[in-house]
Amino acid sequence: MTAHISQWEAFMLETLVSKGISSTDLLFFLQTKDVAAIEVYDTSFEYEDLLTAYETDTENITKAVLEGYSVKFLTKLGVKKLLSLKFDLEEGTGYQVNGNVFEDVSISNSKQELLRVILSSNWKLEKEENSIRIVPIAG
Structure with a gap:
Protein backbone atom coordinates (compact mmCIF):
# COMPACT_ATOMS: atom_id res chain seq x y z
CA MET A 1 0.00 0.00 0.00
CA LYS A 72 -3.55 13.32 0.88
CA PHE A 73 -4.79 16.63 -0.54
CA LEU A 74 -3.15 18.98 -3.04
CA THR A 75 -4.00 22.59 -3.73
CA LYS A 76 -3.39 24.21 -7.11
CA LEU A 77 -0.22 25.80 -5.74
CA GLY A 78 0.73 22.39 -4.33
CA VAL A 79 0.51 20.80 -7.77
CA LYS A 80 2.62 23.63 -9.17
CA LYS A 81 5.28 23.22 -6.46
CA LEU A 82 5.46 19.43 -6.87
CA LEU A 83 5.77 19.76 -10.65
CA SER A 84 8.77 21.97 -9.99
CA LEU A 85 10.38 19.97 -7.16
CA LYS A 86 9.72 16.43 -8.38
CA PHE A 87 9.68 16.81 -12.16
CA ASP A 88 11.69 20.00 -12.75
CA LEU A 89 8.80 21.56 -14.69
CA GLU A 90 8.03 25.27 -14.57
CA GLU A 91 4.98 27.16 -15.74
CA GLY A 92 5.48 28.55 -19.23
CA THR A 93 8.09 26.00 -20.29
CA GLY A 94 6.98 22.64 -18.85
CA TYR A 95 3.25 23.32 -18.80
CA GLN A 96 0.61 26.04 -19.10
CA VAL A 97 -2.06 26.97 -16.56
CA ASN A 98 -5.56 27.77 -17.78
CA GLY A 99 -7.76 28.58 -14.77
CA ASN A 100 -7.35 25.58 -12.48
CA VAL A 101 -6.17 23.23 -15.24
CA PHE A 102 -2.53 22.42 -15.93
CA GLU A 103 -2.23 21.89 -19.70
CA ASP A 104 0.48 20.68 -22.07
CA VAL A 105 2.37 18.94 -19.25
CA SER A 106 5.23 17.26 -21.06
CA ILE A 107 6.60 14.30 -19.14
CA SER A 108 7.49 10.74 -20.09
CA ASN A 109 5.04 7.87 -19.70
CA SER A 110 6.93 6.51 -16.68
CA LYS A 111 6.84 9.92 -15.00
CA GLN A 112 3.14 10.23 -15.84
CA GLU A 113 2.51 7.08 -13.82
CA LEU A 114 4.56 8.45 -10.91
CA LEU A 115 2.59 11.71 -11.07
CA ARG A 116 -0.68 9.75 -11.13
CA VAL A 117 0.33 8.01 -7.88
CA ILE A 118 1.50 11.22 -6.18
CA LEU A 119 -1.58 13.30 -7.04
CA SER A 120 -4.28 13.42 -4.42
CA SER A 121 -7.76 12.21 -5.23
CA ASN A 122 -8.94 15.75 -5.94
CA TRP A 123 -6.90 15.81 -9.20
CA LYS A 124 -6.83 13.57 -12.26
CA LEU A 125 -4.60 13.17 -15.30
CA GLU A 126 -6.08 13.35 -18.77
CA LYS A 127 -3.99 12.20 -21.71
CA GLU A 128 -3.73 14.44 -24.72
CA GLU A 129 -2.01 13.62 -27.99
CA ASN A 130 1.54 14.59 -26.95
CA SER A 131 1.10 15.63 -23.34
CA ILE A 132 -1.20 15.41 -20.35
CA ARG A 133 -3.55 17.71 -18.48
CA ILE A 134 -3.94 17.84 -14.72
CA VAL A 135 -7.54 18.63 -13.93
CA PRO A 136 -9.24 19.28 -10.58
CA ILE A 137 -12.08 16.96 -9.68
CA ALA A 138 -15.13 18.89 -8.53
CA GLY A 139 -16.09 17.76 -5.05
Whole structure:
Protein backbone atom coordinates (compact mmCIF):
# COMPACT_ATOMS: atom_id res chain seq x y z
CA MET A 1 0.00 0.00 0.00
CA THR A 2 1.22 3.48 -0.87
CA ALA A 3 2.22 5.87 1.90
CA HIS A 4 -0.10 8.86 2.25
CA ILE A 5 1.51 12.11 3.35
CA SER A 6 0.54 15.75 3.60
CA GLN A 7 1.34 18.32 0.95
CA TRP A 8 3.76 19.96 3.40
CA GLU A 9 5.58 16.67 4.07
CA ALA A 10 5.87 16.09 0.32
CA PHE A 11 7.41 19.55 -0.12
CA MET A 12 9.95 18.83 2.60
CA LEU A 13 10.90 15.42 1.21
CA GLU A 14 11.19 16.62 -2.38
CA THR A 15 13.20 19.69 -1.36
CA LEU A 16 15.68 17.51 0.51
CA VAL A 17 15.95 15.05 -2.38
CA SER A 18 16.54 17.93 -4.79
CA LYS A 19 19.35 19.14 -2.51
CA GLY A 20 21.05 15.74 -2.68
CA ILE A 21 20.16 13.94 0.55
CA SER A 22 20.01 10.17 0.19
CA SER A 23 17.09 8.12 1.49
CA THR A 24 19.46 6.28 3.82
CA ASP A 25 20.86 9.48 5.30
CA LEU A 26 17.45 11.09 5.69
CA LEU A 27 16.05 8.09 7.54
CA PHE A 28 19.14 7.89 9.73
CA PHE A 29 18.83 11.58 10.64
CA LEU A 30 15.14 11.11 11.45
CA GLN A 31 15.85 8.00 13.54
CA THR A 32 18.54 9.84 15.50
CA LYS A 33 16.44 13.04 15.71
CA ASP A 34 19.28 14.99 14.10
CA VAL A 35 17.43 17.93 12.56
CA ALA A 36 20.69 19.90 12.39
CA ALA A 37 22.12 17.29 10.01
CA ILE A 38 19.04 17.61 7.81
CA GLU A 39 19.39 21.40 7.82
CA VAL A 40 22.88 21.07 6.33
CA TYR A 41 21.02 20.25 3.11
CA ASP A 42 18.30 22.90 3.38
CA THR A 43 16.97 25.47 5.84
CA SER A 44 13.85 26.63 4.01
CA PHE A 45 11.52 24.48 6.15
CA GLU A 46 11.06 23.72 9.83
CA TYR A 47 12.27 20.13 9.60
CA GLU A 48 11.09 19.55 13.16
CA ASP A 49 7.71 19.10 11.42
CA LEU A 50 9.11 16.20 9.40
CA LEU A 51 10.61 14.69 12.54
CA THR A 52 7.24 14.96 14.28
CA ALA A 53 5.53 13.25 11.33
CA TYR A 54 8.18 10.51 11.46
CA GLU A 55 7.71 10.02 15.20
CA THR A 56 3.92 9.98 14.81
CA ASP A 57 3.89 7.43 11.97
CA THR A 58 7.37 6.01 11.41
CA GLU A 59 6.19 3.32 9.01
CA ASN A 60 4.35 5.76 6.76
CA ILE A 61 7.20 8.29 6.48
CA THR A 62 9.76 5.51 6.00
CA LYS A 63 7.65 4.04 3.20
CA ALA A 64 7.25 7.50 1.63
CA VAL A 65 11.02 8.00 1.63
CA LEU A 66 11.89 4.53 0.33
CA GLU A 67 9.00 3.64 -1.96
CA GLY A 68 7.15 6.84 -2.82
CA TYR A 69 3.87 8.32 -1.72
CA SER A 70 0.51 9.79 -2.55
CA VAL A 71 -0.38 13.24 -1.24
CA LYS A 72 -3.55 13.32 0.88
CA PHE A 73 -4.79 16.63 -0.54
CA LEU A 74 -3.15 18.98 -3.04
CA THR A 75 -4.00 22.59 -3.73
CA LYS A 76 -3.39 24.21 -7.11
CA LEU A 77 -0.22 25.80 -5.74
CA GLY A 78 0.73 22.39 -4.33
CA VAL A 79 0.51 20.80 -7.77
CA LYS A 80 2.62 23.63 -9.17
CA LYS A 81 5.28 23.22 -6.46
CA LEU A 82 5.46 19.43 -6.87
CA LEU A 83 5.77 19.76 -10.65
CA SER A 84 8.77 21.97 -9.99
CA LEU A 85 10.38 19.97 -7.16
CA LYS A 86 9.72 16.43 -8.38
CA PHE A 87 9.68 16.81 -12.16
CA ASP A 88 11.69 20.00 -12.75
CA LEU A 89 8.80 21.56 -14.69
CA GLU A 90 8.03 25.27 -14.57
CA GLU A 91 4.98 27.16 -15.74
CA GLY A 92 5.48 28.55 -19.23
CA THR A 93 8.09 26.00 -20.29
CA GLY A 94 6.98 22.64 -18.85
CA TYR A 95 3.25 23.32 -18.80
CA GLN A 96 0.61 26.04 -19.10
CA VAL A 97 -2.06 26.97 -16.56
CA ASN A 98 -5.56 27.77 -17.78
CA GLY A 99 -7.76 28.58 -14.77
CA ASN A 100 -7.35 25.58 -12.48
CA VAL A 101 -6.17 23.23 -15.24
CA PHE A 102 -2.53 22.42 -15.93
CA GLU A 103 -2.23 21.89 -19.70
CA ASP A 104 0.48 20.68 -22.07
CA VAL A 105 2.37 18.94 -19.25
CA SER A 106 5.23 17.26 -21.06
CA ILE A 107 6.60 14.30 -19.14
CA SER A 108 7.49 10.74 -20.09
CA ASN A 109 5.04 7.87 -19.70
CA SER A 110 6.93 6.51 -16.68
CA LYS A 111 6.84 9.92 -15.00
CA GLN A 112 3.14 10.23 -15.84
CA GLU A 113 2.51 7.08 -13.82
CA LEU A 114 4.56 8.45 -10.91
CA LEU A 115 2.59 11.71 -11.07
CA ARG A 116 -0.68 9.75 -11.13
CA VAL A 117 0.33 8.01 -7.88
CA ILE A 118 1.50 11.22 -6.18
CA LEU A 119 -1.58 13.30 -7.04
CA SER A 120 -4.28 13.42 -4.42
CA SER A 121 -7.76 12.21 -5.23
CA ASN A 122 -8.94 15.75 -5.94
CA TRP A 123 -6.90 15.81 -9.20
CA LYS A 124 -6.83 13.57 -12.26
CA LEU A 125 -4.60 13.17 -15.30
CA GLU A 126 -6.08 13.35 -18.77
CA LYS A 127 -3.99 12.20 -21.71
CA GLU A 128 -3.73 14.44 -24.72
CA GLU A 129 -2.01 13.62 -27.99
CA ASN A 130 1.54 14.59 -26.95
CA SER A 131 1.10 15.63 -23.34
CA ILE A 132 -1.20 15.41 -20.35
CA ARG A 133 -3.55 17.71 -18.48
CA ILE A 134 -3.94 17.84 -14.72
CA VAL A 135 -7.54 18.63 -13.93
CA PRO A 136 -9.24 19.28 -10.58
CA ILE A 137 -12.08 16.96 -9.68
CA ALA A 138 -15.13 18.89 -8.53
CA GLY A 139 -16.09 17.76 -5.05
